[in-house]
Amino acid sequence: MAETRKGSDASSPGSQPQGGQRDSSLKIAIVDESPIRAAILEDGLREAGFTQVQRIAETHNLLVRIYAMDPDVILIDLESPSRDMLEQMFQMSRSVKRPVAMFVDQSDTASIQAAVDAGVSAYIVGGLKKERITSILDLCISRFNAFHRLQTELDQAKDALDERKVIDRAKGVLMKAKKFTEEEAYALMRKTAMNENKKIVDIAQSVLTAAELFK
């Protein structure tokens, strides 16, 4: 392992002026139960030139799996309870081939805060320099945020779909009760919403509730 790391110092594909040395031979483990996020993260790392990225999905025997893989960096989802299992590595250094350390040092509060905010937790194994993980961590933060945005958009799309359903059902109620056409039903709800300064979906919901009461 030590040789790999030494050799890798020379080659730094995709290196950037900021964020330290990119290192294609770094072994990176991703511990994440979300396959989508793990894939996003993995893609990002590969694009950045990290070729040895492996996902550990199963948390049983996590430490054994990690020892077997022998990664230089471990990335773990903050929402994973398995994070506590990793902490044990700090206590079991004599059963690990090398000592283990967390990359954050006293001066790093800002970067860990950003990471924690994004939901990332990173551990490095062995004497990896802080600058070399910064680029990985920055990448993880942006990827985690991207995943979060994706999730938000998905939720919004789902909400919009739900709203559409409510409005359609309310239209149906009005069409039946008032012998309206679809356009008339919608126009009435929109007018009411504007007059009452409410969202059309709220009016539609009121129509449905009222219809339920009058049943």
Next chain:
Amino acid sequence: MTAGKLRIGYIPLVDAAALIVAADLGFTAAENLDVELVREVSWSNVRDKLNIGLFDAAHLLAPVAVASSLGIGHVRVPIVAPFNLGLNGNAITVSPRLFAALESRAEGDVADPRVSAQALARVVEERKSRDAEPLTFGMTFPFSHHNYQLRYWMAAGGIDPDEDVRLVVLPPPYMVESLTNGHVDGFCVGAPWNSVAVDAGIGRILHFGCEIQSRVTEKVFAVRERWAADHPETLAALIRALAAAASFTEAPENLATVSAAIASRLGVTPELVGRALTGNLKIAPDGQVRATSRYLMIGRNGAARPDLIQAAWIYAQIVRWGQAPLSEESLMLAQAVFRPDLYDAAVGGSPPAGPGEPGDGIGAFIGPAFVPTDIAGHLAAWRAKRSGRARLSVVR
């Protein structure tokens, strides 16, 4: 300085009782505090979010508070604990299979930890002699009484917990599952998880934590030292709210209300919470109950007041199990975590612990009385004990 909305992290466990009751039953509101409890999934997260300021305060394993102040295992961030959220509260649960093995090798009542520890040593030796996999036990965190109590008990039987068995960290919600599918043979964890295992028919409570040590500070209410200095009035108000909540929690007539409040935060039944609060625990799938007034102590017998003996005890365990070297300076740093002065100033003093409490403040089931000023002596006594191990295996 006003603190605005206070974000307080916690892990869903019964010993967050005083905190949950304070926030959800109006005790923090009565002190004009705006509190948001934030449920967390791991002790690492609680510690980190407290350390970097995403939390103002937290429900924390007392040994983590000490470790954080000493900078062992992680970044050094001085933490102060002006209020104990709970004493004791853990239990050691084993699989029915291991329980049967212990019973068949016990020379006496296996409910006595001295007997069970010897029986465990025999099981361990037998497995070793036939090259079987070592027994595996789950505990919640490297810096925890779960870890230390398992080790204390095992070592009393002559077992070296680092060589003869496997101790693995498991998040509490995974404990029961791991016992079910045989990944562990037993575990030490807080309420309600031991009871969950018993109810599922896959575990048997072997010992309560209070049978290993009669009085240990399990969880503390923790804040950063800097935060405490910057927000003295807010902190005092928090301590008062917690003290009032702890008294309310302990009053028998409030059991139903309190159990319901805690249960809704934990996502379990109030009955399960009530078992831990009253110390009446079903210990076996057949319905056998063991009762004690010491299972989990929230506010009674001076439980909430920080105790420097406890800080020294935790530090002694940290040193005993090789997590940090022994030094006078570290002992002082550890003791500086526990702040009875802040507690006293906020609530106006506390009644003494009273009768029935252990003379040395700890009350371990075996070993010399604990002398906080002589940790070296405490460790030496155990080293001598450990060397007796060879004899034990020969006898066997």
